[in-house]
Amino acid sequence: MTKSLPRSNDKQGFLSIILHAHLPYVRHPEHDSFFEENWLFEAMTECYLPLIGVLDRLHSDNVDYRLTLSLSPTLMTMLRDELLQTRYLKYLHSRLELAEKEIIRTRKQPEYQKLARLYRRFFLNALNTYQEQYQGDLLAAFKKHQATGKLELITTAATHGFLPLLNVSETAVRNQVNTGIATFKANFGHAPSGFWLPECGYYPGLETVLADAGIEYFFVDTHGVTGASQQPWNGVYAPIDCGNGVAAFARDPESSQQVWSAKEGYPGDFNYREYYSDIGFELDADYIAPYILDRKTRINTGIKYHRVTGDNGAKEIYNPRKALAKAYEHAQDFIDKRQHQIDRLGATMDRPPPIIIAPYDAELFGHWWFEGTHWLECVLRLASENSHGVQLAGCGDYLKQQPSPQVATPAASTWGDQGYSSYWINEANDWIYPLLHKAEQEMEKLARDVRGLALTPLQTRALNQAARSVLLAQASDWPFILKSGTTIDYANKRVTDHLARFNYLHDSIRKNRINERYLTALEIMDNIFPDIDFRDYNPPSAGVSPKPGRFNVR
Structure with a gap:
């Protein structure tokens, strides 16, 4: 649904907040429980469910907000997976049990017991929202809010493949893009108008693939537009047309720094909850054993009693009331700074009115920054008030109602460290890419060689599963983890296994x-993209099919 934007004399400028929700495909039916599946469960509990709560309250209060949410195909698939849904309920019940135990354990520590009771309410609310309100289907919740026209949903590449480094093969890039869009359509019934480039990774020519896929706009980092083929008339405060009708919006550095910066960003405030202080690492091993991995490996439980405080000394106890008050204060500061920014821009921009692009990883809000969802709700409420000169807008709506953008080609860029590809190809992970390129080439040749042959259902299944394995191996998450040095063994294993x-x-x-039998086992383990078609690795324009008998398939 397209929402009308106000006339330029009603508001001075626009703010577009984009949240990108993505997790790698982590699903292990071959094990009773698996540590990395907790990545999903933690994000659901601390980010996605609280975000849905924000949207529900805004809707109930008839707040005229705008927000864009990018949902990755791997995340969409996991959220609707029956095995993971069942395991998530078990996870929530275990957290509730632990919170109950903490209420008893802290009975002589009233400040800690208050927090234990807070966590019990938090987990109970998550369980009620998940099980009772939305029957385990979080995508249905997002779809409900999309139908109001206030939430715009978009998507990204199939397994979040880092497209600039997959561009050795255009087919590899096209399949990442097209499979991602197909997954979105299967879940929401329509194609997205916008596309989140994984890691904002852009290279000149990628806009052609996006245009062919029906995409109207995408996002790049700041220098993607400031370094474009033509000097941008309006800097990063208006989109550019890549020359084929596809628009590129650039990240605003000021609004990004306020949230992302380790030194200046809001999440580092001393009053906020400390992410790295968790009872899973702090309490007696025997007591915490039922709630950690295999009863022996300490992990986060989500119950955290301390605030950031600072770099030195013991962490002080967390005060939720002060933290929420600080979040509102920071939301007001954020809006005030956007207003000042728009006032400055208004002196140099008449048409089109400036649009400030503020993209963030969704998991920052609630998971890493516990109060982040409250901050976001306050920002959306404040920006919707008539007293502010900041108007919330979706990029799709902005394009429909503003003059044609300047034509230019963005520069190669990412939003990673140093602005290019160094985080995804370096001494820690460069071994991956020759193997990925070889697998992609062999998949293309395989699809080409069987073209025109009468395949059995078993052969078709095997070819489709081979295509899934290529896509899963291409995920940008694995080289990222290898560089960051977190769960290195797991990332190595995922790449090599696929x-x-x-x-x-x-x-x-x-x-x-x-x-x-083995093929069936692989289909059970890697059951993503049920409608995948290996023939996409050799589309009709790719060449002439071979003569019968050239390939040994009966």
Whole structure:
């Protein structure tokens, strides 16, 4: 639904907040429980469910907000996976049980017991929202708010593949983009108008792939527009047309710094909850054993009793009331600074009115920054008030109602460290890419060689599973983890496992010796993209099909 933007004399400028929600595909039915699945459960509890709560309250209060949310295909798939839904309920119940135990344990520590009771209410609210209000379907919640026209939903590449480094093969890039859009359409019934480039990774020519996929706009980092082929008339405060009708919006550095900066950003305030202080690491091992990994490996439980305080000395106890008051204060500061920014821009920009692009990882809000969802709600409420000269806007609506943008080609760029690709290709992870490129080439050749042949259902299944394995191996999360040095062993294993699965399937198909039992096991483990078609690796324009008998498939 397109919402009308105000006339330029009603408001002085626009603010577009974009949240990008993404997690790698982490699902392990071969194990009873798996540590990395907690990444999803923690994000659901601390970010996605609280965000839905924000949207529900705004809707109930008839607040005229605008917000854009990018949902990655891997996240969408996990949120609707029955196994993960069942495991999430078990996770929530275990957290409730731990909160109850904490209320008893802290009975002689009233300040701590207050927090234990807060966590019990928090987990109970999550359970009620998840199970009773939305019957375990969080995508239905987002779809409900999208229908109001106030929430704009977009998506990203299939497995969040880092497109500039996959561009050795245009087919690889196209399949990441097209499979991502197809997954969005399968879940929401329509194609998105916008597209989040993984890690905001852009290279000249990518706009052609996006245009062919029906995308109207995407996002780049600041220098993607400031370094464009033509000097931008309005800096990063208006989109540019890439020359084919696809618009590029650039991140505003000022609004980003206020939230992201480790030194100046709001989340570092001493009053906010300390993410790294968790009872999973602090309490007696025997007591906490039922709530950690395999009863012995300490992990986050989500129950945290301390505030940031500072770099030195013991952390002081967390005070939720002070933290929420600080979040409102920071929201007011954020809006005030956007107003001052728009006032400055108004002196140099008449048409179009400036639009400030503020993109963030969704998981920052609530998960890393516990009070972040409250801050976001306050920002959306404040910006909707007539007393402010800041008007919230979606990029799709902005494009429909503003003059044609300046034509220019953005510069190659990402929002990663140093602004280019160094975080995704370096001494820690550069070994991945020759293997990825080889698998992609072999997948394309395989699809080309079987083109025109009568394939059995088993062969088709194997070819589709091989295509899934390629996409899963291409996820940008694995080189990112290898560089950041967190769960290195897991990232290594994910890359090598998916490539090994592809190689096995490739050889089995070539030799026409497909083990159906093993294929079924792979389909159960990697059950993403149910409508994938391996033929997309050799589209009709790719060339002439081979003569019958050239390939050993019966």
